Amino acid sequence: MLILTCPVCGVTAEETEFHAGGEAHLKRYGPGSSEENFEEYLFMRENPKGVHFERWRHVYGCGKWFHAARSTTTLEVFGVYPAQTVEPPAGLKSAISEKQPGWSWRGFS
Ligand SMILES: [Zn+2]
Numbered sequence: 109m110l111i112l113t114c115p116v117c118g119v120t121a122e123e124t125e126f127h128a129g130g131e132a133h134l135k136r137y138g139p140g141s142s143e144e145n146f147e148e149y150l151f152m153r154e155n156p157k158g159v160h161f162e163r164w165r166h167v168y169g170c171g172k173w174f175h176a177a178r179s180t181t182t183l184e185v186f187g188v189y190p191a192q193t194v195e196p197p198a199g200l201k202s203a204i205s206e207k208q209p210g211w212s213w214r215g216f217s
Contacts, residue, residue: 110178115188117170129163132175133195133214157181159204160213161196164188177204 110123119125131153137145154160158179165173173191177200178184186207187200196216204211211217 110183114166115174116172125168127165127167132161132163
């Protein structure tokens with residue numbers, strides 16, 4: 109069972125109280141960008157065996173979106189942080205690297 113803590117309201121609950129919103133930190137290119145950039149934004153997703161970053165919404169609580177760093181193999185949640193964050197917090201990245209040396213995801217490590 110996946111247990112998440114909403115960083116907005118602080119409630120800790122099972123994943124059924126939340127809704128997964130897909131991969132976090134997708135780069136959306138502006139007007140005039142290439143079709144390859146738009147294709148990348150729409151379709152290209154990481155599917156790692158290990159830690160990745162994803163969006164979640166607290167649907168049966170405050171309704172706010174947030175980001176979570178989670179392992180796809182162990183369901184260990186390394187941390188959660190507000191969705192308005194452009195990049196994962198440095199402390200979170202170092203905690204992941206400490207537990208999984210050599211880890212990287214979409215240029216973050
Ligand atoms: Zn909440």
